[in-house]
Amino acid sequence: MSKKFWRHLATLAAAVLLGFGGIATTSAAAPVAAAETSVAINAKAALAIDEASGKVLYAKNADTPLPIASMTKMISIYLVLQAIKNGDLKWTDTLTPDSGIYKISQDTSLSNVPLRADGKYTVKELYQASLIYSANAAMMLLGNGVAGTQVKFVDMMRDQLKKWRINDATIVNATGLTNNALTADRYPGTGENDQNTMTAKDLAQVAQHLLKDFPEVLDTTSIPTMTFRAGTSDATRMDSFDWMLKGLISARTELPVDGLKTGTTDAAGDCFTGTVKKDGHRIITVVMHANGSKTTRRFDETTKLMSYALNNWKQMTVLKKGQAIKGATDFTVPKGNTTSLKAAADKTITLWVPKSTTAQDITIATKKTAIVGKKNELEAPVKKGTTVAGLTITVKGDTLGYVNGGKTETASVKLAHGTAKANFFVLLFRGIGDFFSNLF
Incomplete structure (x- = not known):
């Protein structure tokens, strides 16, 4: 007899037993x-x-x-x-x-x-x-x-x-x-x-x-x-x-x-x-x-x-929106109206992780974007929300990834504010000030 026959028979038997309250x-x-x-x-x-x-x-x-x-x-x-x-x-x-x-x-x-x-x-x-x-x-x-x-x-x-x-x-x-x-x-x-x-x-x-x-x-x-x-x-x-x-x-x-x-x-x-x-x-x-x-x-x-x-x-928050990221928080803009800008994570990330996972098992890797120069310098003008670094979050011991093929979670580090380029006279007087400050 076919597998379908036995399946229907088992279903019928289960229904009968349930009808009489015989199964807990x-x-x-x-x-x-x-x-x-x-x-x-x-x-x-x-x-x-x-x-x-x-x-x-x-x-x-x-x-x-x-x-x-x-x-x-x-x-x-x-x-x-x-x-x-x-x-x-x-x-x-x-x-x-x-x-x-x-x-x-x-x-x-x-x-x-x-x-x-x-x-x-x-x-x-x-x-x-x-x-x-x-x-x-x-x-x-x-x-x-x-x-x-x-x-x-x-x-x-x-x-x-x-x-x-x-x-x-x-x-x-x-x-x-x-x-x-x-x-x-x-x-x-x-x-x-x-x-x-x-x-x-x-x-x-x-x-x-x-x-x-x-x-x-x-x-x-x-x-x-x-x-x-x-x-x-x-x-x-x-x-x-x-x-x-x-x-x-x-x-x-x-x-x-x-x-x-x-x-x-x-x-x-x-x-x-x-x-x-x-x-x-x-x-x-x-x-x-x-x-x-x-x-x-x-x-x-x-x-x-x-x-x-x-x-x-368990679900674990591994990154919070606005969180400062080591090495990608403070940026200088030598030719900007504002010469110092701060950046932070652009979103909160909560992940499914093994229950034994602690904060020490979370790795956040940082990769700065091409607009960032040496010593975290930026070229003015620069807009608020500009991405200055990408983040890759991995969990120690978790190799299962995501059903769509992804293996890691990502986020970005973005500037909290922007700045326009300083005009000629601001840059001139700033240069003069720097010259004299270096003499003493």
Whole structure:
């Protein structure tokens, strides 16, 4: 039997047990890890980042492309929300499946809500089915609503990834299914066994863009159960495959998870891109092909990963706006109306750092700009806000960098005031004064 069959069976069993109150949500998942210097995530690849800055908090094989299954739908849903924002699609618009999409919707071995060949479905209900129940035919139908055809929609997905500078992804369909599950609408030139692949870093960036541009997606990804076509003969209960949501089998009170997307195929294994907001900070985690025998394995590994990131990192202010920087604070302007100017850091920088980090572990390297002469001299005139030095901040022992490829944080040293060039007579009398002062 297929992996999808067993996954649906496990979901049903979990729902039944929860209905009878037979599972305590505080003990079903792996215990929250205590603060430690490292953690072993039992998966082919894993990543944790700070959502706001993209700071990498944990990485394992994060640059290795792997099958992503239905985590693909984060890209597809981004394009749907973008079309709605741009006015190209409305929540109340209705869509009717073509024969290929209808046939896929009837395949009970796949995640689906059943669609009627002549049915009309609102964008809103298809969107909810795609996110909560990972409904493949519903996602394909939305793709048609956005682009007209599956091929054009895949082209849009590829273009969007390029805009995000994600260049090592392979996208062949809108859902994450292996191509052999598609009876129609297969992308030209792709093979029967082709599937979507990305790296953990790629997926984290997709999730980051989705949350930044459309935070309302969490209103839907946080729903543990919903009925598709409620009140009709087609009513289908949709239990979220994200078992870390409140009230479900892998939920933890210490980790208020509210999204994002699971994924499962034979090649991808059990995958999950998750997100949690705690103490005012949101982190994103990616677990690809979780290992182990438990049906909760991807959530067990995600629990370990989220707990590690939250327990072993802290935010630390390493630079304050207006801070004087050694060797780049006092500047002279021999030919200026004002001959002495001060400079300071142009912004406050707060970084995620390992919890053991102290001020002694922070290095601020200074590189003066080309306008600065010997002995910190400047040529008049010079404007307020002129950058006189660049700063590079590094943290001892932290080599993880940022998900977008950056390794360090930077800032600038800028002049607090400027000065015009002194006129001829001021310079003349200043020169005479200097001459006589040097005689004595």
